[in-house]
Amino acid sequence: MQANARNLIMNETTTRTLTIQILRHNPQDPESEPRFESYQLDEAPGMTLFIALNQIRDEQAPSLQFDFVCRAGICGSCGMLINGRPGLACRTLTSKLGPEITLAPLPVFKLIGDLSVDTGAWARQMGERLETWVHQESEPDIDRLEERMDPDRAEEIYELDRCIECGCCIAACGTARMRKDFVGAAGINKMARFRLDPRDERSDEDFYELVGSDDGVFGCMTLLGCNDVCPKELPLQTQLAFMRRKMASVK
Amino acid sequence: MKLVYTDVLVIGGGLAGLRAAIGVKRRGLDTVVLSLVPAKRSHSAAAQGGMQASLANSAMGRGDNEDVHFEDTVKGSDWGCDQQVARMFVHTAPKAVRELAGWGVPWNRVRSGEREAVVNAEKITISESPEAHGLITARDFGGTKKWRTCYTSDGTGHAMLFALGDQSIANGIPVMERKEALALIHEGGRCYGAVVRDLVTGELTSFVARATVIATGGYGRIYKVSTNGIICEGTGMGIALETGVAELGNMEAVQFHPTAIVPAGILTTEGCRGDGGLLRDVDGHRFMPDYEPEKKELASRDVVSRRMTEHMRKGKGVKSPYGDHLWLDITVLGRAHVEKNLREVKDICHYFLGIDPAVDWIPVRPTQHYSMGGIRTRHTGESTTLKGLFACGEAACWDLHGFNRLGGNSVAETVVAGMIVSEFIADFCQSDESEISIPTSLVREFHAREQGRLDELLATKGSERTSDIRRRMEEIMIDKVGIFRTGVELDEAVEELQQLLHRSRNLGLQSSVHGANPELVAAYRLQKMLKVALCVALGARERTESRGAHSREDHPQRDDSNWLKRTLTTWKNENDTLPTIDYEPIDVAGMELPPGFRGYGQANHRNHPDTEARVSEVTAIREQLEGADRFEIQNRLMPYKHLLPERYRERNERLEEPNPSS
Ligand SMILES: Cc1cc2nc3c(=O)[nH]c(=O)nc-3n(C[C@H](O)[C@H](O)[C@H](O)COP(=O)(O)OP(=O)(O)OC[C@H]3O[C@@H](n4cnc5c(N)ncnc54)[C@H](O)[C@@H]3O)c2cc1C
Numbered sequence: 080m081q082a083n084a085r086n087l088i089m090n091e092t093t094t095r096t097l098t099i100q101i102l103r104h105n106p107q108d109p110e111s112e113p114r115f116e117s118y119q120l121d122e123a124p125g126m127t128l129f130i131a132l133n134q135i136r137d138e139q140a141p142s143l144q145f146d147f148v149c150r151a152g153i154c155g156s157c158g159m160l161i162n163g164r165p166g167l168a169c170r171t172l173t174s175k176l177g178p179e180i181t182l183a184p185l186p187v188f189k190l191i192g193d194l195s196v197d198t199g200a201w202a203r204q205m206g207e208r209l210e211t212w213v214h215q216e217s218e219p220d221i222d223r224l225e226e227r228m229d230p231d232r233a234e235e236i237y238e239l240d241r242c243i244e245c246g247c248c249i250a251a252c253g254t255a256r257m258r259k260d261f262v263g264a265a266g267i268n269k270m271a272r273f274r275l276d277p278r279d280e281r282s283d284e285d286f287y288e289l290v291g292s293d294d295g296v297f298g299c300m301t302l303l304g305c306n307d308v309c310p311k312e313l314p315l316q317t318q319l320a321f322m323r324r325k326m327a328s329v330k
Numbered sequence: 331m332k333l334v335y336t337d338v339l340v341i342g343g344g345l346a347g348l349r350a351a352i353g354v355k356r357r358g359l360d361t362v363v364l365s366l367v368p369a370k371r372s373h374s375a376a377a378q379g380g381m382q383a384s385l386a387n388s389a390m391g392r393g394d395n396e397d398v399h400f401e402d403t404v405k406g407s408d409w410g411c412d413q414q415v416a417r418m419f420v421h422t423a424p425k426a427v428r429e430l431a432g433w434g435v436p437w438n439r440v441r442s443g444e445r446e447a448v449v450n451a452e453k454i455t456i457s458e459s460p461e462a463h464g465l466i467t468a469r470d471f472g473g474t475k476k477w478r479t480c481y482t483s484d485g486t487g488h489a490m491l492f493a494l495g496d497q498s499i500a501n502g503i504p505v506m507e508r509k510e511a512l513a514l515i516h517e518g519g520r521c522y523g524a525v526v527r528d529l530v531t532g533e534l535t536s537f538v539a540r541a542t543v544i545a546t547g548g549y550g551r552i553y554k555v556s557t558n559g560i561i562c563e564g565t566g567m568g569i570a571l572e573t574g575v576a577e578l579g580n581m582e583a584v585q586f587h588p589t590a591i592v593p594a595g596i597l598t599t600e601g602c603r604g605d606g607g608l609l610r611d612v613d614g615h616r617f618m619p620d621y622e623p624e625k626k627e628l629a630s631r632d633v634v635s636r637r638m639t640e641h642m643r644k645g646k647g648v649k650s651p652y653g654d655h656l657w658l659d660i661t662v663l664g665r666a667h668v669e670k671n672l673r674e675v676k677d678i679c680h681y682f683l684g685i686d687p688a689v690d691w692i693p694v695r696p697t698q699h700y701s702m703g704g705i706r707t708r709h710t711g712e713s714t715t716l717k718g719l720f721a722c723g724e725a726a727c728w729d730l731h732g733f734n735r736l737g738g739n740s741v742a743e744t745v746v747a748g749m750i751v752s753e754f755i756a757d758f759c760q761s762d763e764s765e766i767s768i769p770t771s772l773v774r775e776f777h778a779r780e781q782g783r784l785d786e787l788l789a790t791k792g793s794e795r796t797s798d799i800r801r802r803m804e805e806i807m808i809d810k811v812g813i814f815r816t817g818v819e820l821d822e823a824v825e826e827l828q829q830l831l832h833r834s835r836n837l838g839l840q841s842s843v844h845g846a847n848p849e850l851v852a853a854y855r856l857q858k859m860l861k862v863a864l865c866v867a868l869g870a871r872e873r874t875e876s877r878g879a880h881s882r883e884d885h886p887q888r889d890d891s892n893w894l895k896r897t898l899t900t901w902k903n904e905n906d907t908l909p910t911i912d913y914e915p916i917d918v919a920g921m922e923l924p925p926g927f928r929g930y931g932q933a934n935h936r937n938h939p940d941t942e943a944r945v946s947e948v949t950a951i952r953e954q955l956e957g958a959d960r961f962e963i964q965n966r967l968m969p970y971k972h973l974l975p976e977r978y979r980e981r982n983e984r985l986e987e988p989n990p991s992s
């Protein structure tokens with residue numbers, strides 16, 4: 080039992096100096112040009128990119144922009160390119176990276192400034208376009224016993240409901256980079272989630288209207304960049320293939 | 331001056347704000363929601379454990395109902411809560427869960443048949459009846475008599491927030507992201523909206539509204555270690571306080587969660603202990619039964635947090651470079667359980683500690699977690715002193731939680747309050763009372779004042795650094811206004827926080843950009859945070875008793891004779907360095923559940939002079955009505971239904987209590 084103290088991150092003893100290159104640009108400022116700036120700091124035990132970036136802002140670059148809310152890998156705010164790969168910065172330990180780290184904003188999304196991008200607008204627009212809510216004619220009767228649901232089905236829905244709209248899958252997707260209206264893995268996964276939900280009365284024809292095109296399931300090239308980077312490890316590969324099959328059989 | 335008119339301005343896009351906005355929108359009103367971040371990233375998303383509602387579907391929840399939930403809540407609050415509000419809440423919570431089920435939350439369901447569970451470190455077999463199959467199930471949480479906490483694996487808050495976020499899209503409610511309310515517009519005791527800053531462009535907009543709702547969450551981040559998201563800075567309370575009119579209630583009531591990981595301060599859910607996880611010390615000894623033989627790890631949060639601190643003070647903590655900690659052991663639950671029901675915990679351990687909780691123990695210690703205090707409101711959600719201002723969720727002191735809230739009662743409160751308060755807001759907006767005719771000059775004045783403050787911050791090159799003052803405030807709060815408090819330390823805290831407030835009037839910023847400017851943001855939030863911190867510290871210093879989460883080592887007794895009252899703080903003049911304190915008595919004579927022993931440790935409290943009389947009254951009523959149904963008895967003891975909006979008055983159906991009209 081005490082053995083676990085051994086591999087505790089906070090007991091690490093080595094100290095390294097980290098060099099963090101950050102792609103900086105403030106589109107609000109007409110003078111600003113995208114450029115890499117380099118910052119050095121001493122690594123501390125258990126340091127995450129959340130801690131490192133705050134320290135840089137505090138001590139070296141007061142205007143540096145980035146987004147964190149939960150700092151626990153839950154809210155999806157902090158997606159960025161970490162050494163070129165989309166990931167959540169808050170739950171990335173610096174000890175898992177080399178001493179030279181490159182950070183850049185997620186591509187595809189509108190840049191707000193430095194590492195901050197507008198994933199919020201993207202998510203809202205996806206929700207409006209795909210109508211990502213349960214479509215039911217009647218209102219729930221809140222005074223009566225709730226509708227029953229198969230326990231396994233409830234868990235399956237939750238599995239797909241876990242998307243945190245971080246945008247990593249979009250940033251990793253070749254199609255999304257080329258086609259600005261492509262709904263991406265996150266969008267297709269959401270459709271799979273509502274399709275699975277017995278409370279949602281939409282038919283496959285309805286879903287086809289939403290994702291049965293080249294901006295939907297038929298635009299996906301199945302290279303699976305999305306599947307590899309999803310921080311919630313959603314079964315994107317399976318869902319993409321499944322939805323494509325279902326949609327292909329509609330017409 | 332940019333100006334926007336709406337019926338209802340909702341500041342905050344977490345569970346409380348979104349549910350309130352949906353409520354007023356459905357009543358035909360125009361509404362706008364503002365949020366610092368995309369609404370679905372609000373801190374509500376982090377709630378892992380679950381939501382309390384007495385559905386009584388699962389075997390371990392059988393026999394549960396509003397009465398039991400009410401008693402747990404009142405005891406949990408250490409009799410500090412408003413019992414009528416608690417009644418309104420427990421009655422509406424089942425409706426809230428069912429509404430969310432209809433809106434798509436994939437609540438875990440009862441599976442008929444036998445299953446194994448770990449209770450009290452022992453494997454037991456639970457047998458679920460076929461008639462409950464497919465209904466919403468519940469898990470065990472600290473401080474509750476029955477298993478009452480509804481959940482979706484370990485992502486309850488996420489699933490709830492996404493359902494409400496998507497519902498607000500479905501209802502066409504505009505949610506404006508990256509917007510920060512800087513000040514409330516008000517005059518003559520009436521609130522008219524807010525001055526709001528765009529965090530990307532720096533531009534100010536004034537929102538004028540018939541009703542303004544603050545649903546900005548808690549103030550955890552005035553503490554150095556907190557489980558709260560980094561945006562939980564209490565600025566919503568700050569802007570209310572700065573009106574000089576709105577009152578904050580019980581700000582000293584701050585909850586510490588027993589099991590946040592060390593050093594990151596990230597929470598591992600109460601579900602860990604609810605499901606059978608154990609706390610161990612440096613010797614691997616399970617110490618909670620030594621202190622709390624009956625409830626053990628599942629005593630209420632404030633109690634477990636204090637016992638852990640006590641135990642570490644005895645030298646039984648595990649040493650680490652980040653200070654002492656204890657172990658949370660969920661290995662006893664088995665890998666399958668950990669990977670399925672506690673996956674978020676597993677992820678957190680993996681990513682932030684590099685350990686596997688199915689085989690390793692987790693380093694934990696008590697960490698600031700929840701703000702019971704907030705904007706003092708009536709049962710309608712309206713501020714007691716500022717007309718047209720409403721508050722709900724963690725930002726409000728409604729007052730459901732008194733001096734300690736139960737796990738799972740908070741996300742439940744956010745949605746229930748959103749449901750109830752939005753009805754009252756709609757009534758208000760549809761009455762003549764809400765007619766507003768404010769001169770644009772008033773709006774212009776507030777607008778100009780805020781712009782002036784920002785310009786001044788950017789222009790004056792004072793000698794103080796925001797981050798130095800902020801860091802010091804956070805340290806003072808955790809060291810001197812923490813789990814155990816003493817008069818001496820609280821004196822020091824109040825004194826030093828006042829000095830910090832002085833210093834914060836002389837900030838010097840490096841950057842002078844008006845647009846996106848994180849340094850400026852930190853600077854203008856600082857004074858609001860310090861004022862909130864002073865309300866907490868002063869309230870704690872004055873309260874010379876121990877109640878719920880407020881634990882005075884120099885006054886260990888709960889003292890109903892002097893302190894069965896709510897602390898109210900206001901900030902009368904801008905140049906004050908201390909809030910003004912007032913008290914609001916809690917009426918013992920009207921209580922359904924008169925003050926008594928809470929059921930932890932030793933019975934140790936001084937009675938209120940009215941307690942004895944009320945206890946006999948209650949006993950007499952109960953004897954007189956022996957054999958009557960529970961609704962009738964309850965109604966005789968403390969009527970509350972008339973306080974609820976009409977649409978929420980009907981009884982809740984349960985398997986054992988079929989709806990009479992069905
Ligand atoms: C880690 C963790 C786990 C938890 N687990 C549970 C649990 O299992 N069960 C339970 O019942 N409770 C739990 N809680 C408590 C519960 O999650 C919160 O109390 C609740 O979600 C608060 O919701 P809210 O809507 O009041 O505020 P929040 O969700 O915090 O939302 C606040 C909103 O206000 C906005 N805002 C803030 N200030 C401003 C401003 N000045 N201008 C504009 N917008 C502003 C923010 O952007 C945000 O949208 C947990 C809390 C934590 C920290």
Ligand code: SF4
Binds near residue numbers: 251
């Ligand atoms: S598999 Fe489809 S959605 Fe995923 S990255 Fe490739 S093209 Fe994009």
Ligand code: SF4
Binds near residue numbers: 246265310
């Ligand atoms: S599917 Fe995964 S990667 Fe894509 S937005 Fe959702 S959580 Fe992020």
Ligand code: FES
Binds near residue numbers: 147
């Ligand atoms: S800050 Fe929430 S996921 Fe990183």
